[in-house]
Amino acid sequence: MSTTLHLNDDDLVLHYYGEMTPAEEANAGAHLASCAHCQASYAKLQRVMAFVDSAPAVEAAPGFERIAWARLEPALPAPRRASLPGMLAWFVLSPARLAFTAGIVMLIGAAFMAGRMTRQAAPAAASQIVQSAEKVRERILLVDLGEHLDRSQMVLVELVSAPLNDDSGGSVDISLEQSRAEQLVSANRLYRQTALSTGDAAMASVLDELERVLVDVAASPSTVTQEDLDMVRRRIESKELLFKVRVVSSQVRDRQRAETRQLTAGSTLGS
Amino acid sequence: MPHTDAAAVALARDGDSEAFRALVDRHSRAVYRLAHRMTGNPQDAEDVVQETFLKAYRQLGRFESRANFGTWLHRICVNCSIDLIRSRKHQEAGHDAADLETLDSVDEHRVDPSPERLMLSSEVQERVGRAMEELTAMERAAFVLRHFEGQSIEEISGALGLKANAAKHSIFRAVRKMRLALEPFVES
Numbered sequence A: 001m002s003t004t005l006h007l008n009d010d011d012l013v014l015h016y017y018g019e020m021t022p023a024e025e026a027n028a029g030a031h032l033a034s035c036a037h038c039q040a041s042y043a044k045l046q047r048v049m050a051f052v053d054s055a056p057a058v059e060a061a062p063g064f065e066r067i068a069w070a071r072l073e074p075a076l077p078a079p080r081r082a083s084l085p086g087m088l089a090w091f092v093l094s095p096a097r098l099a100f101t102a103g104i105v106m107l108i109g110a111a112f113m114a115g116r117m118t119r120q121a122a123p124a125a126a127s128q129i130v131q132s133a134e135k136v137r138e139r140i141l142l143v144d145l146g147e148h149l150d151r152s153q154m155v156l157v158e159l160v161s162a163p164l165n166d167d168s169g170g171s172v173d174i175s176l177e178q179s180r181a182e183q184l185v186s187a188n189r190l191y192r193q194t195a196l197s198t199g200d201a202a203m204a205s206v207l208d209e210l211e212r213v214l215v216d217v218a219a220s221p222s223t224v225t226q227e228d229l230d231m232v233r234r235r236i237e238s239k240e241l242l243f244k245v246r247v248v249s250s251q252v253r254d255r256q257r258a259e260t261r262q263l264t265a266g267s268t269l270g271s
Numbered sequence B: 001m002p003h004t005d006a007a008a009v010a011l012a013r014d015g016d017s018e019a020f021r022a023l024v025d026r027h028s029r030a031v032y033r034l035a036h037r038m039t040g041n042p043q044d045a046e047d048v049v050q051e052t053f054l055k056a057y058r059q060l061g062r063f064e065s066r067a068n069f070g071t072w073l074h075r076i077c078v079n080c081s082i083d084l085i086r087s088r089k090h091q092e093a094g095h096d097a098a099d100l101e102t103l104d105s106v107d108e109h110r111v112d113p114s115p116e117r118l119m120l121s122s123e124v125q126e127r128v129g130r131a132m133e134e135l136t137a138m139e140r141a142a143f144v145l146r147h148f149e150g151q152s153i154e155e156i157s158g159a160l161g162l163k164a165n166a167a168k169h170s171i172f173r174a175v176r177k178m179r180l181a182l183e184p185f186v187e188s
């Protein structure tokens, strides 16, 4: 005897994946046991799922491991062996480091331009060594920009998902996010300027929006009211900032991959 | 060549690239399988494999030696796939018409499914692959994480940056599309 309504398709999916609350589950179980109609729908769902399960995963081609390594090896950063303290720790921006970062940013600028030029015309043989050295540098620097974007993303995610704390009188401690934002601001400014000077307007615009939020967060007190935090959140969400940062970050990685491919191709030809 | 992943990780952390190569040898195939499932095509899967190992290499210092390296790599791969999917989603916004054309042309090549043919695992793979192609990138990611990866809806919403309800509905839509595409072949 069934006392509840029929289970709809979505209920059946939740039941299938064990995503119902214990109470819902008990109801659904009892209903299913006594309702032929729902049993039939559930059996259909199970058949489709079993069919999905029986499809083997797509396997990589034979020798894939070797190919994966051939692509990967030239892309692995080498700083572990050659100790370049500035490269590893540049993120901690002391005033001296800032100058170093500025240097890096100029190099990125040069690399961006070089990238553009190689796309337009084949490089002359004489400049090939310089070019490939520049490629290596660009790759390292793109990694740094990628990491900057990753760190920024983390701060944004933390701000957006900071727990609502009702028992602390409506205040939220954001000191951690704040100190991270502070660290990110200077680097962000330099990257934005570089993007502008190399004509990468899309990147510059995202970095600009990002910077405004970072500056605000860095300048705010370490404990903010719920309303303040909500305002920051709305700003991040209304501009889809998190999504945009993710997109440019993926683009930077695409560039990294393209560089790596070129480099791999180059070294194969050269050897 | 180091015998265990933990030993290889310890050596790779000190800059031993051969030890890292051993890790790539052992795990790249599994990473590819997952990346292909998440992204739905070989080129993207290869890119995700590359990105996953690059990221793992850079973060070796953060890997806890008691943890399982394969599991850790798996997680990085899921994140890299999500990054790629989200960037694609953005780039391809507004190209629906083109996408539909591609789907239509795929349809023309469909073969009538006789039960014997469907017995072949490659046919099942293809059929399911086609059904998966009907999903949006986000539905696919949510479905793969729920169905194949056994993640809870709560975990999925965290990973994809969706509200719990949105993650739930992505999965509902995905299952609905899978049923629509596969039920005719499943019912005998």
Ligand SMILES: [Zn+2]
Binding pocket: A005, A006, A007, A031, A035, A036, A037, A038, A039
């Ligand atoms: Zn019923």
